[in-house]
Amino acid sequence: MKTRILNLIKIALKAIVLNKMRTLLTMLGIIIGVASVIAMLAIGEGSKKSIKDEISKMGSNMINIRPGADMRGGVRMGGSEMQSLKLEDYEALKEKATLLSYVTPQVNGSGQSINGANNWPTSIYGVSPEYLDIKIWELSEGSMFTSAEVKSAAKVAVVGKTVVENLFPNGEDPIGKMIRFNSIPFKIIGVLEEKGESNFGQDQDDIIIAPYTTVQKRILAIDYIQSIVASAVSEEEAEAAVDEITTILREQHHIGSNDDDDFNVFSMDELISTFSSTSEMLTVLLVAIASISLLIGGIGIMNIMYVSVKERTREIGLRMAVGAKGTDILLQFLIEAVLISVTGGIIGVLLGFGATLFIQGVLGWPTIITPYSVIISFAVCAITGIFFGWYPARKAAVLDPISALRYE
């Protein structure tokens, strides 16, 4: 049995070698299909991982509370247009919640920041001093404003690197300097440590942080808050903290037991799974597209195998005349088809690795090649070969030796 298969593999190999060019062209579909499956999965996995890392870097204990009904599914209301979160809510949480280590209200606006002749469009975040603890952000210079400064609505600000660079292009020390945001003067008391671009392509250093009271009164002229940001005592307690916040806020808002929340609480875990499922969907889509080219590759193999069987009808007749059984002929052509598809698969995997390295190196996208993507591509190739090789091989195997020998 072993020698028999070995002999048939030799025969199939010989046929492939004798038709190098044709075989290579036939493989092309498989090669491109496999290479794109590998690269697509690597991109999908890479972005999923980096989103996860990114989110947990933002503080995996972090909990966001926004006004409005459930935003997942259905129409999302612009959070800032709703006014259902009040400072009293923040105070209630600060007072009653046992599972939260820090809480801050948050209001934000965008506008023009100006220092003399330099101006720069940016965003201002009105928060309490705990904001830095929640975000796990550090200062590279100066200090954060204090609770007292919040209480007095002091016009002080902590700024990000990008803002510093644009307002102080000559490299002066910004600490103690006065800048204006939407014509309101602010004294810079601290500079945030540089964080670079987030994976969502956002410049995290393009920010001004100021007491929420100041931003509420001077910039936005509102008395409600746009969101509350908190951090749970631990990552494990995050879900329990979400429940606790929900209970406190429902009570605070006098929501009846049958009514829906008029706010939204979500932990980082939920955010991670939301993003993961989005990127998973994207991966599925990419792989589906890549699979189509694999399918086309398979059809290419089937086509070439039909041609091969037809061309070699006399050879098949002769092989049968000297003692080849139907199964010998079937296996010979099946092995040929599988060899073509699997060789195409190997080349495709290598090409996929190359493409992945290229994408990572040149485009700078995060990528991860998972072993299962390689194994699956391989299995798919072998199955493609068997599936699309079967009918032509079967056709060869049932030929009548006498008419095959007479075939012109």
Next chain:
Amino acid sequence: MGKTIIEINDLKRDFRMGEEVVHALKGVSLDIHEGEFVTIMGSSGSGKSTMLNILGCLDNPTSGSYLIDGVPVAQLNKNELATIRNEKIGFIFQSYNLLPRTTAIENVELPLIYNSKISPEERHRRSSEALKMVGLEDRMDHTPAQLSGGQQQRVAIARSLVNDPVIILADEATGNLDTRTSYEIMALFQELNRKGKTIAFVTHEPDIAAFSSRTIILKDGHVIKDEMNTNVNDAARELAALPKEDEE
């Protein structure tokens, strides 16, 4: 006389062509014994190839019995027939039927590839021996395109010998060759026959038939004559008597 290699009795073969039925063989009975060199003759369409295909286990008779080397084959299935062909029969065709772009030795090895009892070393040894027997020991690595018609047919003969068959069946093996080359091939057959090979040979040329020891003549699917040749021509001597090649 040696043992009976082929024993057929009232062999019939009908071909159904839509409504019409062609009776290619209408009840043929004959025996072929070990060591015989039999020619089967007859005009075109008389049933020679049909009979040879049945003898070669490439085809099943419609009715009648057939024993090869004592094995009744009329009722065997396709795979069993393949094994009989592989182990007991050597087939030679008019158009050589060598695998293109494949060396002489690889062509000769072909039947043994389908016999997993034979190791690659044994296969190679037997194939080069067979090629030596047909005088092509220095052409082993040549492909058919690099060989003349006569040499190609010699490779085919080596291939038919390599499995040490009980009978060699040749269908118009000299049909594509000129007189001189035909005689060379016949000399080879005679030599193989002298070494004990049983041969059944289809031809419609009487001068070729004269090299064999027995002639069977078919007509319309019947055997109309079956007799021993009283004076067998020696192909090697006839070859020597042919006019020189450059005068042809």
